[in-house]
Amino acid sequence: MSRFSLRGLSPARVWFVLGLIFLYAPMVILIIYSFNSARVVTVWAGFSTKWYGELFSDNQLMSAVWVSLRVAFFTACTAVVLGTMAAFVLVRFRPSRWKTAFSSMVTAPLVMPDVIIGLSLLLLFVAMANTLGWPQDRGMVTIWIAHVTFCSAYAAVVITSRLREMDLSLEEAAMDLGAAPFKTFMTITLPLLTPALAAAWLLSFTLSIDDLVIASFVSGPGATTLPMEVFSSVRMGISPKVNALATLIILVVSLAAFISWLLVRRAEKRRSNDLKALKGTA
Numbered sequence: 071m072s073r074f075s076l077r078g079l080s081p082a083r084v085w086f087v088l089g090l091i092f093l094y095a096p097m098v099i100l101i102i103y104s105f106n107s108a109r110v111v112t113v114w115a116g117f118s119t120k121w122y123g124e125l126f127s128d129n130q131l132m133s134a135v136w137v138s139l140r141v142a143f144f145t146a147c148t149a150v151v152l153g154t155m156a157a158f159v160l161v162r163f164r165p166s167r168w169k170t171a172f173s174s175m176v177t178a179p180l181v182m183p184d185v186i187i188g189l190s191l192l193l194l195f196v197a198m199a200n201t202l203g204w205p206q207d208r209g210m211v212t213i214w215i216a217h218v219t220f221c222s223a224y225a226a227v228v229i230t231s232r233l234r235e236m237d238l239s240l241e242e243a244a245m246d247l248g249a250a251p252f253k254t255f256m257t258i259t260l261p262l263l264t265p266a267l268a269a270a271w272l273l274s275f276t277l278s279i280d281d282l283v284i285a286s287f288v289s290g291p292g293a294t295t296l297p298m299e300v301f302s303s304v305r306m307g308i309s310p311k312v313n314a315l316a317t318l319i320i321l322v323v324s325l326a327a328f329i330s331w332l333l334v335r336r337a338e339k340r341r342s343n344d345l346k347a348l349k350g351t352a
Contacts, residue, residue, distance in 0.1 A: 100313055100316055101317045103310075103313050104122075105117050106118065106121075111308050111313060121311050121314040124314075125311045131311065133294070134294050134295060134300075137294065137296070138278075138297070140210065142278035142279040144214055145214055145218050145221055145275070146272075146274040149217075149222045149224070149271075150225050150229075152218065153224075153225025153226040153227075153274075154226075154263070156222065156230075157233050159172060161230055176226050179219060179220040180220075180223050180227070185283055187216070187219065187284055188216070188286065188287030188288060191212075191216045191287065192287040207291075208288055208293070209290045212293075213289055217284070217285075220277070221274035221277050222274075224273055224277060225273070225274050228273060232262075232263055236262050236263075244257065264334060265337075272327060282297035282301055300312055300315075
């Protein structure tokens with residue numbers, strides 16, 4: 071046995087721990103320095119929470135946070151709906167050249183550079199404004215449309231992978247027992263898709279709130295997102311308030327992910343118990 075095995079530390083475990091440190095050490099350092107009293111973010115001068123107080127008193131920064139949260143929420147909801155519809159087309163429809171073309175259209179935003187997406191959407195909005203008179207001003211609505219464009223592709227991929235693994239016999243059994251297609255979808259299909267829907271929603275929310283390039287093309291006055299505000303402030307020097315804001319975002323996202331995981335776990339456990347009960351009575 072190797073020296074690592076005798077100590078209970080195999081090379082695989084060592085690399086795993088090093089990988090976790092590499093991924094999460096920057097976040098831990100960021101959280102620690104959010105309580106730094108110094109104005110220079112790289113120099114520790116003592117513990118303080120003053121930057122959190124200044125963060126909430128910064129109306130411009132908080133306005134950008136509120137814009138990003140609203141856009142990300144509506145983007146995630148819309149992307150999940152469109153992604154679910156696209157996933158059913160990709161999985162349940164018979165193979166054809168139209169299905170192949172549709173699949174290419176759905177996955178195109180995954181490999182398209184953000185600069186190309188942003189520029190093409192900007193030209194589209196300008197052309198629509200000149201011909202249709204809408205949108206008159208670029209703002210939250212245009213950012214929302216742009217984010218839905220690429221977030222729907224990610225949602226479709228996540229939901230498609232789950233839909234391919236589903237057992238169709240459960241839906242067929244429900245319809246054989248007299249359940250209507252809509253009731254079958256609501257009572258059988260939708261609960262089975264819940265983990266994928268939650269994952270797609272969180273992924274779309276994160277991608278939307280993190281986007282800088284596309285939003286920079288399609289935004290307008292009064293619709294500055296958080297990444298745009300942070301990027302513009304970095305040019306004049308990183309403010310410690312950014313560390314405080316990032317810490318709060320990490321906390322909120324981690325809490326949301328944990329709650330989502332807990333709800334999905336309970337739903338899967340309840341569904342597993344129901345299936346065992348049905349098999350026991352069969």
